[in-house]
Every structure is written in structure tokens, then in C-alpha cells.
Amino acid sequence: MSGMITFLTTSAHWSGPDGIPQRLLEHLGYSFGALFFVVLIGLPLGLFVGHTGRGGVAIAGTANALRAVPTLGLLIFVVIAISGSLPGRLTYLGPSLLVLVILGIPSVLSNTYAGVQSVDPAARDAAKGMGMTGSQVLWRVEVPNALPLILSGIRNATLQIVATATIAAYVSLGGFGRFILDGQAQRDYSQMAAGAVLVAILAVVLDLLMAGIQRLVVSRGLTGRYARGASPAALPETPPAGSNREEAAA
């Protein structure tokens, strides 16, 4: 424990290419890079499946099956399988990023799908009855109502990616995982523990940040936080979907 604190408070560990700030930037870079592709692929696909209702069973099944696949095994398998055919820097970065994206997609995809699916049919019907087109129903009713689930899907994907990026240090990726793996190789427990604590803090801080964003962007009509003192029980169970648009956008 004290060795770890010594490691963290040694100024030499806070600069240079293997210093803590540089490792943090690497870790964030991989994580948000992967998250970008996860959202880019998972969100539209989830919205499409949720809106049309096509392919829902396949998505739920795939997401469950992927949970059973060991992340470390998948990571190493992909690295051995494709790194030979990649040039230079991409040899290790490419396969790792691919695995981060593969592991992140299911939670965004299945949560988006489930979120859109679970929108009260009455709200959807009312929107249609008001003359909204298919895409208006999707963007003005289904997405705002599904937002809590969509965002928690992105939160879960982020955690999954941050954790897997740590493990990917084993296949030569940078980031905080380097301290754990290098410490292991050098029999330097202080370094390992410092890396572990840094990863844990990073994960918790990112999750709290995203929880904060979630609180800001989700319609108060959904969370029941209408006004101070008003008990959620006093509100109608499903708020009129159209009326929350302005709040959802704010």
C-alpha cells in the first residue's frame, strides 16, 4: 500500500512517454476512439431494430452469447489471427481496437433496441394520431423516451471498453494497463497496485460523469424530477410524450 503511494507521488512517474499523464491520454484515446465506433454502429442499428421491430430476437440472443465469450481470449485470438496482415503501428493497435468495438456494441445495441421497444404504445399512437411521420415519431417520441436506457447502454459500453483496454496492455497496448503488466513482469507490486488504482479511479470518474450527463439530458417527465417537493407518485405514470420535447432538448 505504501509502496503504491510512493509510486504515485514520485514526480518522475508523472512525465515522459511512460508517465501517468501520457498513459492516461492513451487510455482515454483508445476508449473514446472505440466508443465512437460503438455508438456509430450500435445506435442507428438499435434505433432501426427498435423502430421497425425487425431482428429483435437475434440482437438479444447475440448480446447474451457475447457475454459468455472471455474478453482476454477474444483479444488474444484476434491479435494472433489478424496482426500478421497489418502494417507497422496497426499490428497491435488494430486488433485491440476491433475487440474493444466488438465488446462495446452489444450493450449499446440491445439497450437502444430495448429502450425504443419499451416506449408506451399509447404515446407512439398519440404521436401518429397527431400526424407525425415515421421519422418524427422516432426522433421526437421514441428517442427522448428511450434516452435513459440508451445512455445507460453507452455507460455500460464505456466501462466495458475501459476495462478491456486495461487488459489489452497484455497484447502491447499502452494505457494504464501498462503499469499493471510491466509491474507484473518486473515483480514490482507497487507499480501494479498504482496502475490498478488509476484504472479504478478512471472508471469510476467516467461513470459518474456519464451519470451526470444522463441526469442533464433525460426529460424530467421521465425521471419524475418535475419540481422540488412534487412526489413522483402524484404524476401521471406515463407523461404525455410530446410535451417533454423542449425539456429533453435542453
Added chain:
Amino acid sequence: MIQYLRDHHADVLTDLIAHIWLSVLPVVIGLAIALPIGWIAARFGWSYSPITNLAGILYTIPSVALFVIMPSILHTKILSPVNVVVALTVYTVALLTRVVADGLKSVPPDVRAAATAMGFTGIGRFLRVELPIAVPVIAAGVRVATVSNVSLVSVGALIGVAQLGSLFTDGFTRYVNSVVLLGIILCVLLALVLDGLILLTLRLLTPWQRAVAKP
């Protein structure tokens, strides 16, 4: 892969058995701890948010980090399998506390009232009425915990705890993908078998669900 299995079947079997222990033990211990905590969270409304928030934060910590932090808390050796068991128990408790609390809260108030009227009180009502009704919800959480534990245990190979994950690190050292694939297949099969066993247990524990399902 078949060749490797033939040459190393004793090692692979030892790894498999270790893997089963390391994934199942935390679920059993974790469930035993999560039940009373979940009960408290469901019974005393004010405690629900702090308990589930703390559980959420614990669940956020990446597994490899928790494995490495454990020795400095428990004063165990870094290679000790105890680190993996305790770390996964923490995850299981974090996951199941919320599930147990939500399961218990989902018991309809009139059922609880009827049980009280029939003379059930306190612990008896919990064990014989509320808990059985919450079993399907809790079982769903136990399935998630078990299946993800099977995957998380293999990460322990990075800190040198021997189990099926050793096939991954071994395969990477030799750069032979068939060994890695063998490990992945065994892990997935193990997850499926354990998942099936929980489903079977759920069926045995909730005979009334089958009775209702029949027309």
C-alpha cells in the same frame, strides 16, 4: 487443438476444475451476502439509494484492477487464487444486492398483506412468501453474475492464477491460436452448462410457475 488436448489433457482438466471453482464459489458466497443486504435495501426505503449506488460504484471497477488491489487489502500473495475469489465475490454482491432488493420490492403489496393476515411475520414471511416470489428475478441476476464470472476469471491469468485463462496466455506465448481457441470454447461451454444448471434449479425451486403455464 485436438493434439494439444491429447498432450495436455491433465493440465487442461486441472485448469477447468480450477475455473469452475473460481467462478462458482464467488456466486455462492456473493448470493449469501447479497440476500440480507438486498433485504435491508428493500425493507428500509432510505437505505435503497445509498446501498445500490455503492454497489454500482464497486461494479464499475475493472476486474483486473480489483484483482491487483486485493493483495494490499487482504495481505494475500499476488498469485493467490483468494484474490480472484474475493474480487469476484465483490462483483457478485454488487450486482445481486440491487437484483434482490428489486425482486423483493416487486412482491405485490396485497400478497404481503395476505401473508401477514395468515399469521406470517418477519423472517418467516420473508423466507416463505417474499423470497420465493422474488426467486425468478434473483435467478436472472445469478445467471448474469455466473456467466460474466466465467469470463472474468480468465482475466486472472494475467496475474498468474492458473485456470482456463492460462490457455490464452500460453497460446499467446507460443503464438498458437488453436490453444487460445480451445480456451475460448471451453469457457463458453462452461458458461452454457452453468447457465443451464441455474435454469434447472430455478424450475425445481418454482414448481408453481409450471403449474400456471399449463392450460
